[in-house]
Amino acid sequence: MKKAIALTLVAACIFAGCSNKDEDETTKAEDTTVAEETEDTEATDTEVTVTTAESVDDTEATDDTAATDESVPEVEPASNVSVIYGDLISELQACRRGELDEDQSMALTDKISIDLILAPEEAVIYSTVIDIDGNGVDELLLYQHMLSESGEEVPVIYDAYTVTNGELDHFIAGGARNSYFLGADGYIYNMGSSGAAYSEFSRYAYADGVLTLTDAYFSDLVGDDVAWFYSSTDIWTEDRTESTFEEAEAFFTFEYQFIANEEEV
Numbered sequence: 001m002k003k004a005i006a007l008t009l010v011a012a013c014i015f016a017g018c019s020n021k022d023e024d025e026t027t028k029a030e031d032t033t034v035a036e037e038t039e040d041t042e043a044t045d046t047e048v049t050v051t052t053a054e055s056v057d058d059t060e061a062t063d064d065t066a067a068t069d070e071s072v073p074e075v076e077p078a079s080n081v082s083v084i085y086g087d088l089i090s091e092l093q094a095c096r097r098g099e100l101d102e103d104q105s106m107a108l109t110d111k112i113s114i115d116l117i118l119a120p121e122e123a124v125i126y127s128t129v130i131d132i133d134g135n136g137v138d139e140l141l142l143y144q145h146m147l148s149e150s151g152e153e154v155p156v157i158y159d160a161y162t163v164t165n166g167e168l169d170h171f172i173a174g175g176a177r178n179s180y181f182l183g184a185d186g187y188i189y190n191m192g193s194s195g196a197a198y199s200e201f202s203r204y205a206y207a208d209g210v211l212t213l214t215d216a217y218f219s220d221l222v223g224d225d226v227a228w229f230y231s232s233t234d235i236w237t238e239d240r241t242e243s244t245f246e247e248a249e250a251f252f253t254f255e256y257q258f259i260a261n262e263e264e265v
Helices: 028-071 078-096 102-110 245-251
Strands: 126-130 139-147 153-164 167-173 178-182 188-195 198-207 210-222 225-231 241-243
Touching: 078 102, 078 139, 078 153, 167 210, 198 245, 210 245, 225 245
Parallel strands: none
Antiparallel strands: 126 139, 139 153, 153 167, 153 178, 178 188, 188 198, 198 210, 210 225, 225 241
């Protein structure tokens, strides 16, 4: 079933040919000696050629191995990812229990939305791990539930993370006026506002810690009027075409992905 959020909530040398046979044909004895030396030399050349061919094969095998290694991205160990996410959640929990002073709490805003850090004690914050892009590394989502127009609870994502090269990668940093939603189609949707005349509804493809814009509808002040526009390159850009509020509203009607393994923070 498709559900829509009320727009009022806008908040990666082989040696062949190297023998010179300078034969001084002065005597038959010398010829015989040269012939014997030539045979010995040819035998040696044969051995060198064989050895060189094996070396080439070894080099090719090494090159193939290197190419294979470069083509297969290193996947973060699940245990490492779990520890990194666990440490972050522990920091947020300590903050919510009042165990951090003001400076420590504010320092935490570099990693977690201030709206979650300052959320009332009774507010329920959820976490879940889910492999959004199917690359073998789970993403961590921090979110709250919001009621849709139909009265159903919808997960509103404030923060999302992955682990890259052993480090926490914060690829979504949202808030009450900059909310993200995980669609059943695998896209990530965003609803934001930077003022009464400036609202945006956008959709992103996600892979390996990177959000790539696919579509965006946004309003802008043109003279004294609020006008709506569409772009597939950026938001509040001159590379845009005229649109309408109704098209933006229809665009932001999508099916949400159900999250089954959520936990309270």
